[in-house]
Amino acid sequence: MENRSQVTKLLEKIEKMVEANGGEHYTNEMFQEAQSRILDRAQFWSGKPRIVLLGKAGSGKSSTRKIIEGRESSEWRSSPYSATETCELHEAHVGGKSMRIIDTPGLIDASEEKMKDTRKKFVIMCDPGPHVFLLVIRLDTRFTDEEKNTKKWIQKNIGEKALRHTIILFTDTDHLKDKSIDQYIDERGFLRSLVDSCGGRFISSSNQENQVTELLEKIENMAEGNGWRYYTNEMFQEIIKEAIVYEKMKAVVVDIAAKAGTGAGAGVMIAGGVVLGVTEMVFLPALLIVGGGVALASAVVAWKLLKKHD
C-alpha cells in the first residue's frame, strides 16, 4: 500500500463485495463446501473420465483428440486426412488431469449395421459408461438431413438422457467470417435446438489457445451437474454384459481346447457352463462327459456360438 487513497479504494471494494454477497461473510461452512468441491473434482480426474467423440466422418474428431493430447497444433490444413476406421482408445494428460478418449469413425452418417457395430465397440471401451459425449460439428458444410437430425439420432441410438452428458464442439469456424457463433446458431433452428438440449454447452475451435482449458472446464461443470456420474442405460448395460459373457466363454473354450484329452476339460466346461449360466451352453456338458475327443468337438461348437456374438 503506497498511500491512503489505495486503502480507501480497497475498503470501497470490500464494501461493494459484501453488499453483492447480500451482506454474507465467508463462513466455515462455505470453506468446507469449497474444499469438498475441490476434492470431488480431483477425484473425478484421477478416475480418468471417459470421453466419447461423436460426429460425422471428417468433422474433426481425431484432430480434436490430438489437440487435447497436445500432439497437434491447430494448423489444420497442414495435416493429411486419414479416416479413423474403428474405435480407438487413447489416454490424455493435461495439466495434471487425465482422461480416456474414445475416438470413433463417423457414426451419425454410417449405415445402420456399421453404426451398431461401432456403438458396441465404444460402449465396451468405456465400460461401465462414458462421462462425456463430445459431439464434433464442422461448420464448413451444407448440413445434410442426417446432421439436422443429430439430436433425434442421439436420443434414438445413444439414449434420451445422453444429451445431459453432451458438449458440442464446432470446428472449422473460419467459415463464420464476420458472424459470431451465437448468430450462426440462432440462424439455424436445428443447431439452436441441439445446443439448447445440451444445456447450452458448446465450444468453438476458433478459440485455439484456450480450447482445451475451456473444454476441461465445461466437462468439469457438466460432470458436477450430473453428480459426477457417468452415462449408462439398459442398452449399454446389455452390450457390456454380453461382452463379459463372451470373454468368459472364450476363456473356457480356450482352456478346454488346451486340456482336451486329459478329461480335465470336461470338468472345466461343466463348471463353466453352470457358472456362466448361458443357455446356449447348457447342452454342452452332456457332450463333454464322453471324453477328450468329444470335448474338443464341442469346443468347436461353443466356438461357433461365440462367433455369433462377434
Ligand SMILES: Nc1nc2c(ncn2[C@@H]2O[C@H](COP(=O)(O)OP(=O)(O)O)[C@@H](O)[C@H]2O)c(=O)[nH]1
Ligand atoms: N479448417 C479446419 N480444418 C479442420 C478442423 N478440424 C479438422 N480439420 C481438418 O479436417 C480433416 C478431418 O479431420 P479429422 O480430425 O481427421 O476428422 P474425423 O474424421 O472427424 O476424425 C483433417 O484434414 C483436419 O486437418 C478445423 O477446425 N478447421
Ligand SMILES: [Mg+2]
Ligand atoms: Mg477420425
